[in-house]
Amino acid sequence: MTGEGAGTRADVHGIVVAIDGPSGSGKSSVSRAVAQRLGTAYLDTGAMYRAATWWCLQEGVDLADQAAVAAAVDVMPLVMGIDPAAPTVHVDGTDVGEAIRTTEISTAVSAVATNLAVRAELRRLQRVVIAAESSASSESAGTSFSGGRGIVAEGRDITTVVAPDADVRILLTASEEARLARRSLEVHGAADAAAVEATKDQVLRRDRDDSTVSQFHVAADGVVTVDSSDLDFEQTVQAVLDVVEHATATAAGGEGTAR
Numbered sequence: 528m529t530g531e532g533a534g535t536r537a538d539v540h541g542i543v544v545a546i547d548g549p550s551g552s553g554k555s556s557v558s559r560a561v562a563q564r565l566g567t568a569y570l571d572t573g574a575m576y577r578a579a580t581w582w583c584l585q586e587g588v589d590l591a592d593q594a595a596v597a598a599a600v601d602v603m604p605l606v607m608g609i610d611p612a613a614p615t616v617h618v619d620g621t622d623v624g625e626a627i628r629t630t631e632i633s634t635a636v637s638a639v640a641t642n643l644a645v646r647a648e649l650r651r652l653q654r655v656v657i658a659a660e661s662s663a664s665s666e667s668a669g670t671s672f673s674g675g676r677g678i679v680a681e682g683r684d685i686t687t688v689v690a691p692d693a694d695v696r697i698l699l700t701a702s703e704e705a706r707l708a709r710r711s712l713e714v715h716g717a718a719d720a721a722a723v724e725a726t727k728d729q730v731l732r733r734d735r736d737d738s739t740v741s742q743f744h745v746a747a748d749g750v751v752t753v754d755s756s757d758l759d760f761e762q763t764v765q766a767v768l769d770v771v772e773h774a775t776a777t778a779a780g781g782e783g784t785a786r
Contacts, residue, residue, distance in 0.1 A: 541661035541677030542567065544771055545685040545693035551706030552699045553755055553763055554681045560764045562611035562679035565771070568660040568672045569611035572682030572689070575649050576640040577627035578605055578616050583639060584631075585618075590638040597644035609656065609672050611679070640683070653680065653689050686750045695774045696749060697767060702756040 544561065548554050555571055562569035579600045583590060588599045608615030616624050626632070639645055660671045660678035680689070686696040751770050755763040 541673060541675045542695070542771070542775065543657055543661050543677055543690055543693040544679040544695045544697070545690040546679065546681040546697045546699055546767070547683065547686040547750075548699035549701075549706060552701045553760070554699055556760065557699060557755075557763050557767060558679045558681035559611045559614065560760075561767050561771070564764070564768060565677070565679065566673070567611070567676050568609040568656075568678040569614055570607065570609055570653065570656055570678055570680040570682075571614060571616075572649070572653050572680060572685060574614075574616050574627060575605065575607065575652070575682075576645075577632050577636050578618050578623055579603060579645060579649065580632050580636045580639045581623050581627050582618050584635065590635060593642050593644065596639055596642050597648070600639075600642075600645045600648055605652070607656065609660070609678070646684070650684065650689050653685075656680075657690055687747050694778065695771050696747075696751065697770055698747075698750050698752045699763070699767070700752060700754055700756075705756045 542565065544558075544565070544567070546554055546558050546561075555573070558571070559569050579596075580590070582603045582605075583596050583599050586599055588595050590596060604619045606615075606617040608617070614624075615622060616627060657678055657680055660673045660675070662671070662675060677694075680693075686693070686698065690696075751774075753763070753766050753770060755766070758766060
């Protein structure tokens with residue numbers, strides 16, 4: 528993944544939807560569905576940090592050595608597949624889509640995600656992708672996945688640091704109880720007391736660690752909060768689409784919708 532800068536909003540016409548939120552809030556699955564409905568690209572920035580963690584472990588880098596981790600990530604041959612119907616993650620030609628979801632990576636990723644030099648590099652790459660998918664340039668639109676229609680990007684820092692000028696910025700949240708139940712279903716296939724307890728440390732510790740370098744529990748100015756605690760998946764997707772439609776209609780002076 529390479530590119531030159533992110534440009535300015537003046538040369539952008541595709542929609543940029545930025546979605547942030549705590550672990551287990553449904554960011555990834557909801558963002559993918561929203562991107563499919565809108566016909567845009569989809570970028571899972573959390574997967575980039577997981578891929579960086581996988582790469583460092585693969586290369587034998589000590590995750591406690593911040594300089595070594597940053598140096599490894601600087602040369603990481605990462606390719607993000609941004610088709611929301613089938614997003615992929617390849618590092619050095621290897622499909623790591625499943626490997627980066629293992630407990631080993633989930634346990635180790637915060638050491639990489641809290642590395643400020645790593646965050647700076649991955650943010651740069653994220654801005655390059657966002658710019659390419661939303662650029663009005665015929666050259667960019669012709670080579671981008673979405674054809675310049677835009678992108679739904681989700682993960683830490685998206686609404687405040689990576690894309691603070693996104694057309695739509697959403698904080699997707701849910702109660703701690705709901706988030707733990709969803710993540711335990713995802714990881715263990717059950718949401719009983721034992722499964723939730725087994726998931727609790729992973730979810731809450733990750734949020735605690737990441738909160739030292741990123742704010743994702745409270746919506747920043749201009750960011751719309753969508754609380755999915757009492758919503759099912761389809762209702763959450765629709766709630767996000769409603770925010771997108773309202774924002775785009777307002778920007779257009781009441782004319783047109785996002786769908």
